[in-house]
Amino acid sequence: MFYNNISNIRAVQLSGNNFREETAPYFSESLMVNYRVIELDLSHNEFADKGGEQLGQMLANNESLEVLNLSWNHLRMKGAVALSAGLRANGALKVLNLSWNGFGNEGALALGEALKVNNVLNELDISSNHINNEGTLKLCKGLEVNGTLRILKMSHNPITVEGAIALVSCVRKNTSTKMEEINISNVLVNEGFIRLLDVVCDIRPELDVVYGGVGGHVAHKIPPRPDAMKLIQNYLDEHKLRLWDFFRNMDKYGNMKIPVAEFRRTMMLQKKIPLDRVQVVELVRKLDQSRTGYVDYSNYKVEEPEKKPEEVEEEEG
Structure with missing residues (x-):
């Protein structure tokens, strides 16, 4: 064969x-x-x-x-x-x-x-x-x-x-x-x-x-870092933004799946929410628990409200 x-x-x-x-x-x-x-x-x-x-x-x-x-x-x-x-x-x-x-x-x-x-x-x-x-x-x-x-x-x-x-x-x-x-x-x-x-x-x-x-004799206990997801949510609440839009803005392909390497890179380079390398690593592992290689944010999808007939007419006009 x-x-x-x-x-x-x-x-x-x-x-x-x-x-x-x-x-x-x-x-x-x-x-x-x-x-x-x-x-x-x-x-x-x-x-x-x-x-x-x-x-x-x-x-x-x-x-x-x-x-x-x-x-x-x-x-x-x-x-x-x-x-x-x-x-x-x-x-x-x-x-x-x-x-x-x-x-x-x-x-x-x-x-x-x-x-x-x-x-x-x-x-x-x-x-x-x-x-x-x-x-x-x-x-x-x-x-x-x-x-x-x-x-x-x-x-x-x-x-x-x-x-x-x-x-x-x-x-x-x-x-x-x-x-x-x-x-x-x-x-x-x-x-x-x-x-x-x-x-x-x-x-x-x-x-x-x-x-x-x-490990090693110079190792010391590192104080717990703030949860990355909570920091992101606080920033979004403060600026009246949605988590769905936060992820969607990173999604080049529009399929609700962001490759983890791209997501990691974006989060490390952004300056608006202060996150260090360890926090980004923990965030990725939380968002991709099955190790698929993608951050699937489809669970955060927000249904857009249906437009009223008069709103549609105004847009067409």
Whole structure:
């Protein structure tokens, strides 16, 4: 079906089928010529070195696949490097999930090299891949020049604050970066990291870094900040404005859904309501609790009062 393009199926879910190394050539050969499948889920299988090599060849030649999930496989060492080489040559893939494999520092280096030249990938998940600070620094070599990646997920890797600082620093160095989210949710940071993040977010107000918390002997309890939503509502009440209009003025597309990066950027840059980075982060998470990537404000819609017949006639006149 894949090889002959005889199906109109666009998304294929083959998770948890115990596919082993010997099946990889079939996927590789057929998907190299397939131009119909856009989403492919091969998670929770048993692809390893051979699988990485074969699927890497597929990525280097496939021109239609946009979403690939290879999480929970056995991609390590040679397999990880080979797959990364395929990503380097790929020109279609937008979302790649490699979480819960074993890329390690060598795989992180190969991914960094791929990101130097790949100009399509938007989202990369390499959570739980045994990547430490050394591997993070190697990955950063690619992040320093990449101009398309928006979301990087690296939680549950053995990274310390040193790796966290490297990730934020490479975003600061890259003038063409599109980075919107870095997830290192298990990493405990320090106040030096927080100061750096504040500086970077002044330059890149759309950026959100999800970290585990602030610790260390210099840490002190931060007094609770005023609730951002209450501050917004107070401002609107004072100026006799509606919450619905507040959101609608940010909505470029008029579909009652604002991308969180745009919303974050707008809230950081506006001067009318004093909000700091932490308040904006909390506000976004409250407005997008399901982590959809959008602030959906349809619940705040206000029905416009129906115009009386005489008002319509006056407007037409």
